Amino acid sequence: MKNKIYKITLLVLSATLLQSCFVAKDYKRPDLKTEDLYRTEVASTDSVSLANASWDKIFTDPILQNYIKKGLENNYDIRIAMQNLAAAQATMLQGKAGYFPTLSAGTDWTHQELSKNSQFGAIVNNTTVNQYQLTGTLSWEADIWGKIRSNKRGTQAAYLQTNAANQAIKTQLIASIATTYYQLLAVDEQIKVAEETLINRNKSVETINALKKSGNVTEVGVKQTEAQKYATELIIADLKNNSILLENTLSILLAEAPAKIERSSFESQKLEPAITLGVPASLLRNRPDIIAAEYNLISNFEMTNVAKSNFYPSLKVTATGGLQSIDIKKWLSANSVFANIVTGITQPIFNQRQIKTKYEIAKANQEKAYLQFEQSLLTAGKEVSDALAQYKNETYKITVREKQVESLTKAAAFSDELLTYGLANYLEVLTSKNDALNAKLNLVDNKFQQYKAIIQLYKALGGGWQ
16 A cells, blocks of 8 residues: 555656646747837837826816716726626636646446346346445646646736726727717807807898898898808707717717716817827837737737647546445445546547647637737827827917918908998808808817827827726
């Protein structure tokens, strides 16, 4: 008995020592070129990125802040992502348990009726046999080649990938809520501009009717002026409808039924953060989608290790013991105890190419994950470049548009005065007023587009989830 225990102990110790003989490789981040990711005239050398600022420091409107908080708590995409994270965590915990043995217990009763003409039936007098059994089975596999270790690391990477994907959803949600909120304020401002214009259009109709009575204009001028008023009313109707649609969109983002949205004014907003890009390499730690892509690569890298280890022999130890008796009265006696231990090394030789196929698939998935990782980095660089270019363009357009609005507003006022004295025709007046209204509406849109570009740049740099 001592000799058996010695052999078993020696075998277990040997298997434990062999666990250090890993064939599995360790993951190393690929050499990615990040120097020229941003399309800028001068390469960014900022040590701090806009993404490092928390979202409440970027969006300072208290009402908007409350909406973002509510969205992060209640949004359905966030809640679904949390369930995905819980499932990934369960898989990760299973991967960590790979080093532990499996233990199972069972009890059974076997009843046999032996044929009297059979080999055993002819020997025994009683052809009815009952056997009662209580067993426990312990099984353990030595991680000689690192398969269990790689599987553990792979499931951990998959969990971290899911966590990063959850963070990406948060970033997108914050950007969507902020963009919708500012667009709603911009539409409110456009409605205000259009309604002020409508008041002037009504006065213009009164003026043109007076001029007609005095013989200075014809009925055509009156109808054209009325048509201009109606066109303004249609603009207001469309803007009010857009306002309702935006309120509905924001309500859904907050996981609420469509309803009226409380908000401040467009004029009171000051979205003017310091535009700092940080070095392009910072995207690797700031962008959740890039982080998720790398964890996906790590997971597939470890699964390739697992698939490769299947080519090598596996060492398993299985122990079974319990109580076994044909007499239920003696079932729990010491004489009913039985035990057996099986150890062995299994080397796959021919299994219809299954191991090789799994390895080739794992290699292909790893290469695909690498390409997706590289692609996500390039895409991030494009998004940063696009948002930066849009911000610069809208900032420039605002300065020009303000001058245009001032000129067209004065032109519209002058044309009214000239028409009164018969020095301008009604078509010139209509054109100048239409141009002034469109310029004012476009100025509001330019300011919104500037805000939107800031939000997109913040998101593109990886801000919002920290």
